[in-house]
Amino acid sequence: MDKLLKVSPSPHVHGGDSVSRNMLRVIVALLPAYAVALYSFGVGALVVSLTAMFSCVLFEYLIQRFLLKGKFTINNYSALLTGLLLSFNLPSNLPWWIVVIGSVVAIGIGKMCFGGLGNNPFNPALVGRVFLLFSFPVQMTTWPRPLGWASSYLDAETMATPLSLLKAGKLEQMPDALNMFLLDTPGSLGEISALALLIGGIYLLITKVITWHIPVSILLTVTAFAGILYGVDATTYPLPHIHLLSGGMMLGAIFMATDYVTSPMTHKGMLIYGFFIGVITMVIRVWGVYPEGMSFAILIMNAFTPIINKYVKPKRFGRVVKK
Amino acid sequence: MKTFKIGGIHPEECKLSAGVAIEKMPLPTQVAIPVAQHIGAPATVVVAKGDKVKVGTLIAQASGFVSANVHSSVSGVVAKVDNELDAFGNRRQVVVIDVEGDEWEEAIDLKGDFKRTFNLTSEEIIERIKNAGIVGLGGATFPTHVKLMPPPGKVAEVLIINAVECEPYLTSDHVLMLEYADEILTGVQLLMRAAKVNRAIIGIENNKKDAIALLQEKVSKLIGIEVCPLKMKYPQGSEKQLIDALIGRQVPSGALPIEVGAIVQNVGTAFAVYEAIVKNKPLVDRIVTVTGKSLATPKNVLARIGTPMSALIAYAGGMPDDTFKIIAGGPMMGRAIVNIEAPIQKGSSGVLLMSERESVRAEMDNCIRCGKCVSVCCMGLQPYLLMSLVEKKMWQEAEQEAVYDCLECGSCSFTCPAHRPLLDYVRYGKATVMKIMRERSVKK
Amino acid sequence: MNIMLISVVVLGMIGIFSAAILYFAAQKFKVEEDPRIDEIEAVLPGANCGGCGFPGCRGFADACVASLEGKLCPVGGNAVMEKVATILGVEVSLADPMVAVVKCQGSCNNRKKTNSYDGAKSCAIASMLYAGETGCSFGCFGLGDCVEACQFDAIKIGEDGLPIVDDEKCTACGACVKACPKNVIELRKKGPKSRRIYVGCINKDKGAITRKACSVGCIGCMKCQKECTFGAITVENNCAYIDFTKCRLCRKCVAVCPTKAIVEVNFPPRKVVVEQAENKE
Structure with missing residues (x-):
């Protein structure tokens, strides 16, 4: 035989899963919400999202090529996904240069300075978003009215989000739940339609990109927490479904908290992680200064993920003997 | 439908040779029979160059309790006793025999008829199994007689027959069940008597519906044997997972199945036991699956021990041009071979030819901490963690993380989206940690 | 004014109090150690x-x-x-400087590949799996476990796929010797002017098999053993070994070796036969 036989340890077959396939599936799962965002916010959404995606990919490439001098990694779509997720966390009337700064922070500080995908302790998109929230508090908290379709995206008509209404105690001005569920809520690009996000989440569950543990644990915790508050004082606190449908709850629970790299590896760990995200989010929403606490909660729990991984072990085979 | 509880994967089945009737391989001109075809001490050669042997003549004697006899699989003259290249490039002692005719030892009953009559005690059965050189034919090649003799103080309650064949591609057990169902069941009865148990469960995965139906019909007339269909999941054919699936007991870490009152035997072993006791025939041949997507005619062949693998490949249509890797066994746990002239052994369940597209390893990426390896590990380990501990040679920590529990099923490497060779490292860590543990126990 | 005074006093008192605690802790938990x-x-x-x-x-x-x-x-x-x-304040007995030596010359040209390895890049893992990429089951894998083990950057995999030891950097700590699953690396006397002679092969197969697998393997022909007048060379299991405590670096064995399995390092070109190496142990 002229060809040499290959030799390697077993197993000799692979299931076909790959990093890029997972990333691509998450991007596909975000498409319904993206479509809603484009419909609601028009050209603003397009500018913000394209800027974020393009600059994330560009900065990952530049850092990889000139600073790390390592393997070419933008072909695994993770930078594209980070860009898309970052834009989902931004208002559609954000000037493009702020978006670029957010991308630099997300990719550079959030991901590449730890050694690239897999080594980052915090969710890169959220690092970018929170950085922008602290640096540009005004721009980051003026939300354009959905379906406003302003001619120039920067001077769109703005209005308050359900959560800031909640914070201000203006329960009577809240949009009705059906609107929040479908599309008509002001907020970041990716926050407006719980339905579109849920469709994406179901797709991710079916394709086994994520497991149910984290989203269900977060949403149940929030429901229970809000339920208890409502039970205590129904005049100040809204019904639980308002909390579930408003702000970044769905986006965070389904797409941000389930990020592979920064979430625990065991199912038990995921439940614990989700529970605390739910609790921290509600504490910030109800008693904190900020109207929305999802991104902070996720980042805080990201920091606890290594500890959860260290102490929450999977159930080992043969440790419990049944006689 | 039953299955084991923790982890598991669903690899593509690829049972190309399912339902292909067993064919007898033509005799090779020369065989090379290794003396170490089992776990334990290699057998001691009792023939010399120039000796005439018949089929079934003892050529190497077991050299200890955990060891097995080796018999000649052909008749002819011993050409040499020497160290020859094995399938993995190492030199091992073999007895090379030039084939002349096909003369069998007189005591062997060559008639193909089925007999059920036997009247032997447990000790007599075990003695005959030992003499016939029978080892676990599922691939582990642990001497069968040792398994049937539980250590003092332990009592077997149930005999489990492993007919799962969860490895993709392999079909040798499947066709054996279809063609020799009566013989297998008699073998099971013999094994039950030998192990002094009155209950036996045959575990078969649900992809072999014809075999399940056939055996279920046959066992309805027998006492104490049941056939249990199992939900398909890899690695169900592993002893510990099979016991968990069938009787819901988990063998403790580091212990043998007898700890939970079970003895596990492969269905091929049951057939060999039938032949050894009823027909007086030692283990000289076995059914081997020769398969591969590019192979002209994937087959299940009855081959004499010592036949070169190249002869089997030639018989199944010759080596395809796109052969990239040749594997002894199945794609999940089999070993890639370097020498196709190496002989078929007692534990060779299959010869698998794989193309580049199918079996090439992709370049590995960073671990993205998706946790998929953790969720598929059937022993509840954390492969990603073990791999990084082994990379850093942190043996103590690896021991704490129970690296020695790994059964090397390969589910973690199969699943990893970053294509990390998890099992390569875990296997190395397991071997090192077990060596350290042995050294420590010797010191104490 | 008042506030300033209070802050100064309070901070000062905290400082004094903490210093006192630290002082007593340092006294109490002091570990006596030989300076x-x-x-x-x-x-x-x-x-x-x-x-x-x-x-x-x-x-x-x-x-x-x-x-x-x-x-x-x-x-x-x-x-x-x-x-x-x-x-x-004591005397010390001086030891000979040692250096790590790779006892395999089976580069791609000398030792033909019979298969190609596609597993994890680790010699330990490959050696658990099988005998290696060539017909020689003893030689170097070239996957670099020794390189990884070396803390002094003294060993590298060369272009021919074999490890190269940098004499200057090698400190003979023995980490590579332990890391090599094939026991290809040995610590040997560095020798005067870094000159040394060793058998660059550990293949214990019979001569014919070795010759087939590798063109520079030791075939156990015994010629070197006969040639050596110092009794430094022994041939065991079809493979020669030079005892570096007995070798006088005369280079006669190098000349007679039919497969060039014996390696000389840092010697002047052959023609100038000077026995200068003999003057030092």
Whole structure:
């Protein structure tokens, strides 16, 4: 035989899963919400999202090529996904240069300075978003009215989000739940339609990109927490479904908290992680200064993920003997 | 439908040779029979160059309790006793025999008829199994007689027959069940008597519906044997997972199945036991699956021990041009071979030819901490963690993380989206940690 | 004014109180240690390679204070040991400097590949799996476990796929020897002017098999053993070994070896046969 036989340890077959396939599936799962965002916010959404995606990919490439001098990694779509997720966390009337700064922070500080995908302790998109929230508090908290379709995206008509209404105690001005569920809520690009996000989440569950543990644990915790508050004082606190449908709850629970790299590896760990995200989010929403606490909660729990991984072990085979 | 509880994967089945009737391989001109075809001490050669042997003549004697006899699989003259290249490039002692005719030892009953009559005690059965050189034919090649003799103080309650064949591609057990169902069941009865148990469960995965139906019909007339269909999941054919699936007991870490009152035997072993006791025939041949997507005619062949693998490949249509890797066994746990002239052994369940597209390893990426390896590990380990501990040679920590529990099923490497060779490292860590543990126990 | 005064007083009192606690804690939990341990540790290389057999440089320094008998820092060599002896005020016996030597010359040209390895890049893993990419089941895998083990950047995989030891950087700590699953690397005497002779093969197969697998393998022909007048060469299991304590570097064995399995390092070109190597042990 002229060809040499290959030799390697077993197993000799692979299931076909790959990093890029997972990333691509998450991007596909975000498409319904993206479509809603484009419909609601028009050209603003397009500018913000394209800027974020393009600059994330560009900065990952530049850092990889000139600073790390390592393997070419933008072909695994993770930078594209980070860009898309970052834009989902931004208002559609954000000037493009702020978006670029957010991308630099997300990719550079959030991901590449730890050694690239897999080594980052915090969710890169959220690092970018929170950085922008602290640096540009005004721009980051003026939300354009959905379906406003302003001619120039920067001077769109703005209005308050359900959560800031909640914070201000203006329960009577809240949009009705059906609107929040479908599309008509002001907020970041990716926050407006719980339905579109849920469709994406179901797709991710079916394709086994994520497991149910984290989203269900977060949403149940929030429901229970809000339920208890409502039970205590129904005049100040809204019904639980308002909390579930408003702000970044769905986006965070389904797409941000389930990020592979920064979430625990065991199912038990995921439940614990989700529970605390739910609790921290509600504490910030109800008693904190900020109207929305999802991104902070996720980042805080990201920091606890290594500890959860260290102490929450999977159930080992043969440790419990049944006689 | 039953299955084991923790982890598991669903690899593509690829049972190309399912339902292909067993064919007898033509005799090779020369065989090379290794003396170490089992776990334990290699057998001691009792023939010399120039000796005439018949089929079934003892050529190497077991050299200890955990060891097995080796018999000649052909008749002819011993050409040499020497160290020859094995399938993995190492030199091992073999007895090379030039084939002349096909003369069998007189005591062997060559008639193909089925007999059920036997009247032997447990000790007599075990003695005959030992003499016939029978080892676990599922691939582990642990001497069968040792398994049937539980250590003092332990009592077997149930005999489990492993007919799962969860490895993709392999079909040798499947066709054996279809063609020799009566013989297998008699073998099971013999094994039950030998192990002094009155209950036996045959575990078969649900992809072999014809075999399940056939055996279920046959066992309805027998006492104490049941056939249990199992939900398909890899690695169900592993002893510990099979016991968990069938009787819901988990063998403790580091212990043998007898700890939970079970003895596990492969269905091929049951057939060999039938032949050894009823027909007086030692283990000289076995059914081997020769398969591969590019192979002209994937087959299940009855081959004499010592036949070169190249002869089997030639018989199944010759080596395809796109052969990239040749594997002894199945794609999940089999070993890639370097020498196709190496002989078929007692534990060779299959010869698998794989193309580049199918079996090439992709370049590995960073671990993205998706946790998929953790969720598929059937022993509840954390492969990603073990791999990084082994990379850093942190043996103590690896021991704490129970690296020695790994059964090397390969589910973690199969699943990893970053294509990390998890099992390569875990296997190395397991071997090192077990060596350290042995050294420590010797010191104490 | 009042506020300032209060702050100064309060902060000052906190400072004094904390200092007092720290002082008493330092007194109470003080560990008595031989000051020479610190001194010795300061002159040691500080790589914590463990080549001496002790857990790190401090462990070695600790052991040295107890007794210097038979202790050697393989990295620092005689120079460091002399310093250590001076600190302790005792004499030290000087050891010969050693160097790691790769006993395999089976490069791609000399040793033909019979298959190609596609597993994890680790010699330990490959050697668990099978005999190797060539017909020789003893030689170097070239996957670089030794490179990884070396803390001194003294070993690299060369273009021919075999490890190359940098004499200058190698400190003979022995980490590569332990890391090699095939036992291809040996620590040998560095020799005068770094000149040394060794058998670059550990293949124990019969001559014919070795010859088929590798063109520079030792075939156990015994010629070198007969040629050696110092009794330094022994052939066991079809493979020659040169005892470096007996070898006088005369190079006769190199000349007679039919497969060029014996390697000479740092010698002047062959024609100038000067027996200058003999003047030193």
